[in-house]
Amino acid sequence: MRFFSDNAAPVHPKVMQAIADANQVDTAYDGDRLSAQLDARFSELFGCDVAVLWVATGTAANCLALTSLCQPHQGIICHREAHIEVDECGAPGFYTGGAKLMLVDGEGAKVAPETVRDLLGNIRDDVHQVQAAALSITNATEYGLVYTPHEVAALSALCKRQGLGLHMDGARFANAVASLGRHPADVSVHAGVDVLSFGFAKNGGMGAEALVYFDPGQAAAARYRRKRAGHLQSKGRFLAAQLLVMLDDDLWLENARAANAAAKIIADAAPKRLMHKVQANEIFIRLTADEAASLREQGFDFYDWGEGAARLVTSWHHTEKDVTPLAAAITAL
Amino acid sequence: MRFFSDNAAPVHPKVMQAIADANQVDTAYDGDRLSAQLDARFSELFGCDVAVLWVATGTAANCLALTSLCQPHQGIICHREAHIEVDECGAPGFYTGGAKLMLVDGEGAKVAPETVRDLLGNIRDDVHQVQAAALSITNATEYGLVYTPHEVAALSALCKRQGLGLHMDGARFANAVASLGRHPADVSVHAGVDVLSFGFAKNGGMGAEALVYFDPGQAAAARYRRKRAGHLQSKGRFLAAQLLVMLDDDLWLENARAANAAAKIIADAAPKRLMHKVQANEIFIRLTADEAASLREQGFDFYDWGEGAARLVTSWHHTEKDVTPLAAAITAL
């Protein structure tokens, strides 16, 4: 049983079916019937007018979002371990034309208002230094922690005061929402997020993310930038289909709950090994090399996280039955 | 019956099946079993060592190819009506960091050595003018014309003499090869092409193109640039699956032959209306507004091409039975 990435999980059968159903002659690019429904369906979900673009990857979603909030000569504040800083091969620099990522620290890859305030306080207000234009936070974070609506609102209030836009990298937004048990709007638009990368690929999708603009007017330029980045797929109906079926009966939420529940079972089996609270679908545990080898011998696959640590990620398809043996194996170490 | 774009056609059932079959737990990104087969399978096809990257769109394939051949301060020669110039929203400028497209004319969007030589002759050899580093040609062209191996070789010889790289935008490479009845290597690597955007999306695929490096060493940097452009999909196995099934039993060629054959039936019905020879799967015909309206009333959809003209595109799924009524309707006008 593999726990090394939610990207490695299979696509949910309903998504596969929706893709099969979308295979009809239709208009190319985003002119098809399915893409045309995105704005309305996501507006319904969030309870406000939004504009939505499909893109194939979280990196594309994040970086297009950043270009909406930041000019090339400006900067974007993010956590030192944010995906945009660590795992996207410099994509933000490419998309923004060389804007600067400005790094803050924080437990569990969470950004706090104080650290942002400190960073801003250290930027001289002169043309020799890059001035910040946006803050990007990740929910759930790279370590599986979840920002509450209240925490996001505190960051957003600071952003408003400082003239910064607020982007949320929601590669695991569904897991965060499921974890919080709150309405998705509560931790996004109501909390002051301007643009959301709403991830589906890690949550049972095949290759489609929703780039959600809570100010729909900002989406117009993004549509050009999407094309210019080579992300306007000619058969966009297959991406739209994935997003739409995910919204049907809240499949996105159901999948995320399943993943979170599986993570909880594992976490509960190893309370003393946990390096971070488990609030979503990622579990970081201390594990010696011998212990890791033992688990692997028993058929459990995961990601080493430096020396003496491991990352396990659960996904929509991990059932209680799947994870119970792993939990038992960890307990037995 | 729709003839306005091969992008609007459905995905071939074998491709759909291959996608369904690929839905297993596997390694993320391009670490999966299917992606791992690409180099070998395409090397077999071309009869030489190649390195291949999947990407979702032709724009991404073209632009990544151009970054391999051209530094930001250099230029890329292409036809004035090339897709990279006209239809990609400035993507080459984005990907290359502002390299210049240098435009030449030519009947049917074909580039001839003389026009390239003239253009090069008009560039002053000083730092005030952008110097060309590459030539990009499209086969089949935007007007459905096909470069022969001999024609490509003549361009390639010029490129070699002038120190230019040669890129082929093969969004409809399959149609060109089918039209020529030659081995795919004859019109690419043997004719001196350095990098080929080998299109599958217009030819029955869903969302996967092959970026083929005939000098495999050039692909290493391209893999970083693909990631950086947000084109390294996390479930890349679904793109690899599309390319692999297309190579099985030469499905790509079979599909292209079907599309070309359908185009020929239409072309043969309207010899006097043809604006360009029909060598692949695009037909450009003179058509008055009334005639266009009449065809549309009869249920035929297509693309207006300025005043008094229309573009019709056939695809893999157009059978003789599908196009015969259109041919008859055009004859009857």
Place this chain on the structure above:
Amino acid sequence: MRFFSDNAAPVHPKVMQAIADANQVDTAYDGDRLSAQLDARFSELFGCDVAVLWVATGTAANCLALTSLCQPHQGIICHREAHIEVDECGAPGFYTGGAKLMLVDGEGAKVAPETVRDLLGNIRDDVHQVQAAALSITNATEYGLVYTPHEVAALSALCKRQGLGLHMDGARFANAVASLGRHPADVSVHAGVDVLSFGFAKNGGMGAEALVYFDPGQAAAARYRRKRAGHLQSKGRFLAAQLLVMLDDDLWLENARAANAAAKIIADAAPKRLMHKVQANEIFIRLTADEAASLREQGFDFYDWGEGAARLVTSWHHTEKDVTPLAAAITAL
């Protein structure tokens, strides 16, 4: 006597003196006493509030101006022979992050509203094509023609209707104003120009141009971009000094008048050879290779302009006495 470029002319003695006078301990970058006077002095000149940045070159001025008017995914309309297209080694692509130059034709490198309208009419209003955001015109043009206030206003009116910004490359703005005998505001801000590259280097300066924002609010971002482009010189007082002394007693106008007068003497000597009207300080004449050789033997230096043609440029330091022999020599050919 050299007539091949106004860039090759010496620096005016008053400018040299102003540079010498500026050599005191002062604040670095643009924090010095001289730089601080620029906005007020140019505002006085134009009779309205402007913000002014010094930069060392016309290319930097032009390109910074373009970044104020155009996002990376947009386009800038200019003449096919504009300096930004032909002679800046792709600098606009670099500065704008890959925005597209959209070329129009026109006699003597002049842009007319009709050609702009035609170009705009040919851009499809969809994301596949770059949309224009600005028009850049050169006054005087690359062929020494001068736009009248009326002509600029006609272009500006079109720009306003179409939502385009208007930039004027005024590398020889002084010559244009001198030629028109009008107030500098008449052919710039009153005629609807948004940003002006006001050239001094070709007009007796050493290495300073004024980037003039008629909407002062736009200059704030440009100050960051200037720094980011490496154009915020640490001893900016020497650039400011050049601009300020040029404004004293209208030295800029006096110099341009001298250059234009010298050009007129030459033009009057060769009415039948003229390829373009001579309205500023450039003279394009038909000249056989033998004639060119003969002139050169007599000590006159100039620039060949393709086969059978030559470009002669006069400058502030060419007196009647200097050019009369050249005029006579041309007449005598």
Place this chain on the structure above:
Amino acid sequence: MRFFSDNAAPVHPKVMQAIADANQVDTAYDGDRLSAQLDARFSELFGCDVAVLWVATGTAANCLALTSLCQPHQGIICHREAHIEVDECGAPGFYTGGAKLMLVDGEGAKVAPETVRDLLGNIRDDVHQVQAAALSITNATEYGLVYTPHEVAALSALCKRQGLGLHMDGARFANAVASLGRHPADVSVHAGVDVLSFGFAKNGGMGAEALVYFDPGQAAAARYRRKRAGHLQSKGRFLAAQLLVMLDDDLWLENARAANAAAKIIADAAPKRLMHKVQANEIFIRLTADEAASLREQGFDFYDWGEGAARLVTSWHHTEKDVTPLAAAITAL
């Protein structure tokens, strides 16, 4: 007496004279007689073949150097307080097309091989992470410390092993060489530096730096990039003149020695206040707000360096007579 920046110092009289002498009709851009001498004169200085470009600013020199060593998708290692990271408004991001600065720590802004090795060791060798292509060090550092030839060679050896280029930001290279009492080649080309930004503006120049390529072949592309960045001044003879006169009789070294000697006098007066060793022309001292106010009342100007600290910079024009009163005033605090 002002000690807040060597940029605020006057231009050396010999440089002013050389500028005055250069004011003749000559070829434009870098085609003039003076620019033509640069390669030979600097080759003589360094005792090996070098290619040299003048540019107006250190930022331009640094960033052009970086583009020679680093592709857009790669990274450049530098100190967390390096000028390119902290004081150039993101210019490296602009020039390189979004390459990443990778930061290391180190006392006094010095980079040590171990920190570079650690950083490299933490980069995963996969396409998700930016790979380093170059190291940039500053000599003298932002805190006035000097790398010895041995220290540079150790870094260079590491670079060679790792395939990294080595750039030296020598805005105060002259001060470093003067401090070391070694040949300039010893701490640059012989120590393995690939490209050197050799500063003159802070050392008595007006607005000219030398970008020195120890591999002359790399300079060809840089000449295009210089033009493209708007840094090819039309009257380049005035920049060349500055560099040439600086080499005459080693004026650059004489000036740097004077600045260093002045700094030493101040440093010797305040041994207990020093925050860093004083090896070049910068002095960082602990100073309370009251003490700072007191010095300022006595007519000494300097830069506050956060709370309780100050930066004083000496320049070529500070004589013993100038600095002795400051030294006394500090002692008397």
